[in-house]
Amino acid sequence: MKRKQLPPRHFKRHPRAAEWTITDTMNVSKPDSSFASNTPQGAILVNRAWVGVVDFHGTNVYLISPSSLEEVRRMKRPLLSFTLLSLLMSLGCAWTTPGCTIADSSLLSNISYYIPFCPLAPGLQFFASCSHVNDLAQTLAVLPSRLEALCLQGTVQVLSANAFGRFPILKLLRLQLGPIRVTSGAFQGVTQLQHLFFEHPAPCCLSLFLPADALQPFGLLRSLSFEGYCLNSSHSIQLPLSLSHLTMRHSCMTDLQELKELFPSLVPDSSPIGSSSSWSPFLEVLDLSANLQLRQVDARALQGLQLHSLRLESTPLNAGELLGTGLLHLDSLSLVDTGIKKLPRDVTANFELCALDLGRNQIQSIEDDDLPGCHSLEHLNLHANSLHALPTRFFSALPQLQRLNLSMNQLGPTLVLPAGPVSSNLSMLDLSLNGLRALPARAFFSLPQLQELWLGGNNISHLSSEMLGGLRWLKTLDLNWNQIKVLEPGWLASLPALTSLTLLGTHIENFSGRLLQGPQQLSHLQLGAWEFLTLYNPWPSTLLSLELRAEIVEFKFSLREAFLSLENLALQAYWVLPPPTNTTFHFPSLRHFTLRGCPSIFSSHHTYGLFPQLPLLEHLHFWSDPQEIEHVQLSGLPRLRVLELGDVTGFYPSNQMKLEEILMEVPQLEVLALSNVNLEDLSVSSFRDLRFLRLLLLNSERVLGLNRSLQELIPQMPQYVYFSDVIFKCQCENSWVEPWAARTPNTFVYGLENSICMVNGSDRSKTPFLSFLSAYCLDDLEFQSFLTSFTLVLLLTSFALLGGPNWPWLHHLWALCRAWWLKMGGWHHRSHYVYDVFISYCGQDQAWVLAELIPALEKPFPDGEGLRLCLPERDFGVGQDRIDAMASSMESSRATLCVLSRHALGSPWSNLELRLATYHMVAKPGTARLLLLFLEPIDRRQLCGYHRLARWLQQEDYLDFPKRSVDWEAFWSKLRKRLRKAVQEREA
């Protein structure tokens, strides 16, 4: 089972997977821009790889400081009683905002992978980075106020006053906001700021206006950087006295004199009247790199300045011209990539430089003549030049030299180092990538003080104790990427002080502990072979850190006592063969454990036994294939804080993994990073015992479901959740995620905005997750319940109130409503009325009624009116009681027309009908209409019995029948009109 390389897809996708490759080449390919970073990298690499302290994606390298975990939890807020609670409560603020990423680098180092343009200063942990910022105030309002570092990228025209007042402990501010105008109070309240960067990624130049007093609030500002900006419009900017680093890269500066105009306080006032006595030098580092137009140097441009370091990388400035600038003091000068062909002897001599960086220049040889002025140099960097040899007087001419970087030169194939005085102080020598094939015996004999020796990337195939003779104080020896096949026993015999040895990328296949004999305190060891690596007894028990890389690693000795003091162990192998006799591992002091590849030694039945043996383990990084991960069950790891599980292969889908089955008993877990482990469903049980979990990182998951029950756990969910390249399941179970991510206070969720969801494994529709939720998962059960219950209560109340008590007003209301309703509906209540007009007459008038009246009224439209008439003689039923019939007919008629004549007044029936009609009218005023038709003029006295009628009848209710037949037509129309009106009134 061999695999030549890990799948490339994975290298791209995850920073941790890429880490190994990068680290391998790092210390040889990364140009050292300063000497300071040339620290014992091997030793730190061990730490980096396990502890995870390196930001490989930015340019900065830093160490994690100890995390303060309880800081967040202690927030004191005043509280009032429940009844008044809401008056005092301040609104919490959720951190998750579109475009912003928040992270705590104390939790997991490579969180910064998710924050591409925000390299940090060391020591800063809590940081935020926002991209595409357009409305600065709106963006800043939602960020937590205890940020230590803030990076902003976008387009903001004006930096208004008190823009950053919300962040009192801000220490680093990096602004990539395009052309910008800073108002004078913009940095008010940010008194703790130490680093301020104005950056523009493309080279020169955007305009930046900085008012003279903009930097006043900073009492602690240490570094100020302008990159890609042109500050031509600003002048006389007051620099805070605490400033030690000033950077002007890629600016449009053409003359050093401009610097003086821009920052008058930078150089002491040249005029004698000025208060030069109070001026004290404060600036230490001035970085003028990459100013491609900076050619002109006026005399006295830097008059009186006392610098520690000056950087002029890639600047077409002649180093010799510095002599005329009036610069008083300079310790370190960087002239990287300036096309120099000779050592700048004059400058070095004039300033008595301590450090000189000449990397990436074209120096082919150093002559003895160049050396005399350089006796003060302590650090010299000649990285990536074309040196073939060093002059013979090199070391004797540079007696102070401590660190010498000669990497990427052409000093091979056989190293010839000039002999120097035995008192040479050189402690670091970097000879990597020089094409060396062999080291002569006692090659370093002239350098007895050497502590670090870097020989990586050469073609050295053989090493012996003679070659390394005389290095009594050597602590670090780097032999990575050489062609070493075999090492002799005792080859380290001449290195008694060696603590760190790196042998990665060699061809050593059999490595016995005997080879390590000699050094008393060897604690860090890195061993790597291409295919096989077999380890033999006796193994030194002093090792603190061990890294092994090969295709197959085999242990040929008992593992019980060999690693008693080992704290860091990294194993990268596809196959690990334990000794045949004893398979028990024993790592009592192991704290950091990294496993990569498929170490089948830790297959299921072994892992049970392995992890309980690691009582002090704090960090576990386990990258393996899915079958291995499936069987991992972590228990008995009481101090495990960081757990990283990942599928190295990333090729084939494995079985669904249950998180709760893996995390059996890890009570102190703070960081959980899972990559490509094929989680199907996260549910409550996954997080049951993880009370201290603060960071959850899920990378490359497909069809992830977040169970609805997790909603209950929101208060206990980790503070930082990163979904990176996660495809969710398109289901409404997940709908709680959106409010959680967007609004939970003090919680940051990364990567929901751009994630997609899938219905199942074969779905390729790429539905955006959040839009799926908002489109399909509307839960309005609450509203429905509200409506239902509200309606029920209202109905019950109103029905009970209407039906229960006998409200008088209710009847009025009811009648009104009913009438209104009927009117609205246009229905007329016909059933009550059978007739329109009841005609009352006596027998003598019957002939007239039948001949004239009936045809005029009853004839259908248009000749007559079409009224339904009730005539007693015609319409009363046979055998019916006449009085009853009269009363009921009158009731069911809309109006009553009494035909009055002298005969009628004499007729008892007519009289009765008239009385009945009068009674109706009096009893129900307004409801019964009565009309009187006088056939002939009647003396009023004969009507005296009906004088009360006058009170009830109106003028138009009396109708006199005209004598002349000419007027009859008019009369009929008048009568019809009157009757129609009466009928209509009744209907209304």
Added chain:
Amino acid sequence: MEAEPPLYPVVGAPGPQGAEDPLGVPDGLEAPLDELVGAYPNYNEEEEERRYYRRKRLGVLKNVLAASAGGALTYGVYLGLLQMQLILHYDETYREVKYGNMGLPDIDSKMLMGINMTPIAALLYTPVLIRFFGTKWMMFLAVGIYALFVSTNYWERYYTLVPAAVTLGMAIVPLWASMGNYITRMAQKYYEYVHYKEQEEQGPRQRPPRGSHAPYLLVFQAIFYSFFHLSFACAQLPMIYFLNHYLYDLNHTLSSVKNCGTNSHGILSGFNKTVLRMLPQSRNLIVVESVLMAVAFLAMLLVLGLCGAAYRPTEEIDLRSVGWGNIFQLPFKHVRDFRLRHLVPFFIYSGFEVLFACTGLALGYGVCSMGLENLASLLVAYSLGASAASALGLLGLWLPRSVPLVAGAGLHLLLTLGLFFWAPVPKSLQHSWILYSAVALWGVGSALNKTGLSSEYRMGTG
């Protein structure tokens, strides 16, 4: 004991004249007409009347019980819901996750203001409403408004909660005024039904002597207040059965509480902003609210179905007989009575002591020392103490009526003094028995105060 003879003939039962003639009346055509239509020969009018009034008295008792139970359920549901919602809304995480930028604290403060401030205006319209709707229907309507408030808590928005709270505030005073009036009226009726003979002798329209129904009123009020104080215990049921499962324990909630009781500044300073260990799912909340809604509905049905009318339709007395013109003066009518004027401080005190029991005592002492998870049991202790001690109001039967009132105030004074010198240790359960007994004793004082005060008031006005 010999069984009473039945009032009416029973089919198949031996009649008074023997088994041969079951009805005791000659039947058939030959029977005299007046035997058929006349009164039953063995008709005992006295007995009939006695049974009739006994039924009436039982009806009155049923009315009192139903009204008390309805009131207790309503108030319990309302308090329980309010307490649960305020605790939930207090939790920062819950608030932010569920309501986001809706401005819930603002809504809550407006809601509480609506509930607490609107009743001040109630003096003006309460008599009008009771005059208009009548005592029973006012009760029913107010209980319905409480139910509406419960219903709006399903869907918490500004435009549901605040109007509902204002309406509820408007209904509070009419509810309890009509409830008190109802209880008093029931006592009067009970007196009438007990002393029906005297009334007949005095004449039907004669009013009973003033204060003659006092013993019955005391008993009824003891019943009413027993139920009423039980509502505080009912209000804790949502917490006990639902919310307590979601709360953090005292080590979390009280983590930054330094001082309790008399040493503390403010009621509960330093209380954690997050109190929920888990957030309740909205479905579970809907279930709880549905249960509360059902109970509120039940209370409505109880008042509607089981509470008889307070007055007979023809009985146009008291409030209903007051003209519309005078109706606005009614609230101030009693101020003319100097005895009642003396009760005014007691009314104010009576309101504030419950407030103190629920906030200062329960929160500043109880929760501060024992954690939020014990709030429910503390209030249950208060409730049970008060409910049981409501029976002490019956002391007024034998002692002067002012004795319970003064005893309650004295007890509260002693407790206040005791609490003033006591600062329980935060995050400790060792003083729990002191707290439970203090709270229960405060409940006893509350009960004495309430029963004493209302009997004084009802005697004074009734």
